[in-house]
Amino acid sequence: MTGSSIGDTTGVRRAGGIGIIVTAFASGALGWLILALLGNIAREQEIVLPGVVLLFVQRPWLAALLALPALTLGLALFRTRRRGWMLAALGTALTLTPVAVVLYSFVRVLAPLYGVE
Numbered sequence: 001m002t003g004s005s006i007g008d009t010t011g012v013r014r015a016g017g018i019g020i021i022v023t024a025f026a027s028g029a030l031g032w033l034i035l036a037l038l039g040n041i042a043r044e045q046e047i048v049l050p051g052v053v054l055l056f057v058q059r060p061w062l063a064a065l066l067a068l069p070a071l072t073l074g075l076a077l078f079r080t081r082r083r084g085w086m087l088a089a090l091g092t093a094l095t096l097t098p099v100a101v102v103l104y105s106f107v108r109v110l111a112p113l114y115g116v117e
Contacts (some may be wrong), residue, residue, distance in 0.1 A: 009084060017078030020091040024074055028067030031098040035060035038109045045113060053108045056101055063098045070094035 039057040042049055049057060056062050073091035077084060 010081065013080070013084040013088070014078050016084070016088045016091075017074050017076075020074030020077060020088070020095055021071060023095050024067045024070035024091075027095060027098045027102075028064035028071070031063030031067070031102045032060045034102050035063050035105060038105055041113075042109050047109060047112050049108060053105045056105050057109065063102060066098040066101060067095070070097070 035056055039060060041047075042057055070091050073087050073094060077087040077091055080087065
């Protein structure tokens with residue numbers, strides 16, 4: 001069957017690529033914003049932060065930097081014809097990295113405000 005679309009997963013890969021691109025962009029941009037806000041809260045409340053959290057709170061642009069590999073893999077997934085599922089899995093895992101950093105920083109900044117250590 002020539003011209004058949006059976007077994008062609010190009011559309012699925014492109015949709016996955018677009019999803020990873022949008023999610024990586026959102027996690028990087030929103031991570032930057034949230035870390036900047038957490039930095040202001042930590043300064044106002046004079047909260048002592050551990051090293052990793054302090055690094056990300058003082059330099060919120062690092063959240064956007066962490067999202068760049070996922071953004072790159074999303075673009076590769078959108079354009080490639082091979083290794084689509086591998087790129088999708090790796091892109092999804094890399095998209096979760098800035099989300100995990102922001103979540104950990106969020107907990108470490110707000111925990112002292114509520115008396116949780």
